[in-house]
Amino acid sequence: MxxxxxxxxxxxxxxxxxxxxxxEEPVRVAAAMLLHAARYGGSVLTDRDVWTDANIDTLISHFVNQPDVSGKSFDDKLDIQLDGVSDDVRLLFAEIYLLQMLPTMQFHKATKIKNATSALRNAGIDYQIPAEIDEAFDHPVFWGGVAFAVRRFQQLSVLIEFVRYLRTFPETEIAAAYDDPFAWRTMVNNAPGTSEPSLRSCLTFLGHxxxxxxxxxxxxxxxxxxxxxxxxxxxxxxxxxxxxxxxxxxxxxxxxxxxxxxxxxxxxxxxxxxxVADIDDVPAVTTEPDDDRRESSYTVESIIEDGAFHSASELRDIITRWHETRNIVLQGAPGTGKTWLARRLAFALIGDRIDDAVRSVQFHPGTSYEDFVRGWRPGGDGTLTLVDGPLLEHAERARQYPDIPHVVVIEEFNRGNPGQALGEMLTLLERSKRNPADALELTYMREAELAVFLPENLYVVGTMNTADRSLALVDFALRRRFAFFDLEPQFNDAWKQCLRARFRGVDADLIDELAVRIMAMNDQIAADLSLGPSFRIGHAYFTPGLEAPDLATWFTAVVRSSVEPQLREYWHDDPATVNDVVDSLLSGI
Incomplete structure (x- = not known):
């Protein structure tokens, strides 16, 4: 066509x-230059050939596959990510960065140039912004919305992945995509990476x-x-x-x-x-031109700074898998910080702390489909009204703002009956079913309503306490649609450092000894055939708040008022064992 x-x-x-x-001609001309280089090689900043397969692979390994190397600014992180790469790789990154910012009103011209050339500040190479790109920066054509500010890393990653994907096709198919707008759109939308609809729509526009x-x-x-x-x-x-x-x-x-x-x-x-006209039209956040501070303002490192004791790699693995499945469950023993972590993982998934994009609900034995998905509610006039529950409400919000991941946090996921509460949503939550072709009629349908499917940018995270035997078992159909992650009690160096910072001046050896005692208690619990690892005591029990007066007073109070009652539930017919464990914990305190 x-x-x-x-x-x-x-x-x-x-x-x-x-x-x-x-x-829009200046942007069209500049985009054609950059996309020509993506197809044939070369460079728009120098006379070198930087758009090579080898340089693209280097960017994949150094940038795309290193999403969170520090909690610093984007430019500082970029210095770390590109450390040791060649000047040609830096040039390639700068030119891909130019492509990402080219048509947007998000940043002023000077900021666009500063951003793109930030990759070149440690390079010993001469380069020049072409007149065509300089002119395009003077004539931006659309406001990109919040995603172009807070999801810059994800958008650049998609562009890098797209170039590599493009080059896997034979020249005849590449030529067809450059000639046919629909072949181009298909290639852009099928390229690997996170969804980033605004970026993909931008790239589709720039191609044709x-x-x-x-x-x-x-x-x-x-x-x-x-x-x-x-x-x-x-x-x-x-x-x-x-x-x-x-x-x-x-x-x-x-x-x-x-x-x-x-x-x-x-x-x-x-x-x-x-x-009222609102070109940005984004939820709960206002992004001003040149607001560079909004880039990835909440990351995996932010979770650790908030007090998580898990490693950055472990948290990154959870988020990576979450992107793939859309649905995860955090499960573990009491006190492993499941609820605390779930909301922070949601912010890191989004890339910013957008409260309106995260909605929390709690399941209980009475939670029904009518509560969670849709049901009839009595109105003030005595009539019944069909009302959407939190899942459909948040799905609609996600549909309105497709650039931003939206998260439903389900606390105590298995305290109710998940299969009953979800109904046909159990099928619709599946990643492969989130399209019009797999839409289903709901249990309660409105007049003339079409079949329903869930948007791609709706994510679900459930939390499950694995120690409570009164909780419902999760069936295999549900397990197939969720990725499950076990959260272990964390009495590691990060936990010890937290105690040292809270109780300054306390002998570090004492804190090390407390960790040994707690882990010995958990080993004893895990080895008991009537209990097992799911009944261990998590680190949340032993993490002090600001009100803790001193280590000895605080630790003793935790053991006596929180841990000992739990242990007496575990070993209700063996009080001597409980006394021995408590004595071991408090000995010499």
């Missing part, structure tokens, strides 16, 4: 008078800017199409928002390649007549 109007069935009505966006509209917010595209088809255009929607937007463009353009302005004037009044 070509990118001119002959590929689109025309709208046979007089065009609506409207304004058009400023010329005279066909695809310079709008990257998926919910805006959908709202525009729903408003114009058929009410304004007299045509039925094709079902493809990009095709429908192209039809509108060819209908309203004055010159080939003109872009109608949907964010001002008469066109905006059609698709959102009752809303």
């Amino acid at each position: 070509t990118t001119d109007s002959t590929a689109i069935t025309p709208i046979d009505l007089p065009p609506i008078p409207c304004s058009h966006r400023p010329s 800017p005279k066909f695809f509209m310079s709008i990257v917010a998926g919910h805006h595209k959908k709202q525009i199409v729903e408003a114009f088809f058929p009410a304004v255009t007299g045509c039925v929607s094709t079902g493809d928002v990009d095709v429908d937007l192209a039809k509108i463009r060819y209908w309203l353009q004055e010159e080939p390649g003109d872009t109608p302005d949907f964010y001002h004037g008469p066109l905006e009044s059609i698709w959102r007549p009752d809303e």
Whole structure:
């Protein structure tokens, strides 16, 4: 398919008078230069050949596969990630960075240049920003939204992965993608990496800017199409928002390649007549131009800084698997910090502390499908109303803001009956079922409502206490749709350092001895055939708060008021064993 109007069935009505966006030609020219280098090699900053398979593989290993090497600023982390790579690799990264920022209004021109060349500050190489890219930076074409600020690492990773993916195709297929907007869109959307819909929409636009509209917010595209088809255009929607937007463009353009302005004037009044213009339109966060501080403001390192005793690699493995499955369960003994960790993992998954993107619920024996998914509720007038529960409510919010992962935290996941509470959501939660083709009718449907599917950016994390025998077992169908992670009691160096920092001046050997005693107690619990590892006592019991007066007083109180009662439940018919364990814990304290 070509990118001119002959590929689109025309709208046979007089065009609506409207304004058009400023010329996008500078961005189109600059994008073509960078995408030419991605296809054929070369460089836009020098006369070297930096777009090579070897350099791309180096970026995969040093950047993409090292997502959180420190809790420092993006530039400082970049110095660590690119330490030891060649100048050509640094040049390649800088040019990919240029591509990521090229069309956005997110940052001022000076900041874009500073960002892109940050990779080159330790390189001994001469380079120059081409006039075409310099001019494109003066003429940005859209506001990218919060994802271009807080998910910069993920977006750059997707671009790097895309270039490697592109080069796996034979030249005939690459040529087809560069000629055919739909082949290009398919290649962009199928490239590996996290979903990043705004970035992929941006890359789709940059590949065929005279066909695809310079709008990257998926919910805006959908709202525009729903408003114009058929009410304004007299045509039925094709079902493809990009095709429908192209039809509108060819209908309203004055010159080939003109872009109608949907964010001002008469066109905006059609698709959102009752809303105040908000090009960013993001949840619970305002991103100003040049707000470089918002990049990855919550990371794995942030979890550790908040007080986690787990290793960065362990936490990163959980998040990586979470991206793959969309659904995980944190399970473990009492006091292993499951609930505390779940919410922080959610923020690290998002890349920022966006509270509205995380919703917590707690299951209990009475939790039903009607409570969690959808059910009838009595209204003030005595009538029943069909009301969405927290899962569908949060799914709808995730659908409205597809660039931001949205998380449902289910505490005490197995305290109720998960299968009963989830109903058909058990199928719809599965990663492979999150598409219109696998949509299902719900137990309670509204009039004229279509079958339902869950959005790609909805994530679920459950927490399970493995020691409570009264809790429901999780069936195999549910286990297949969730990845399970065991959280172990952590009485490691990080835990010891926490105690040393809280109780300054205390002999370090004493804290080491306490760790030995606690682990000996847990070993005894784990070895008991009537108990086992799931009944060990977690580190949350032994982590002091600010109110703890001194080590001896605090530790004794914890053992007497929290640990000893638990042990007496465990060994209710063996008080002598409990006395021995408690005496061992408190000896000499």
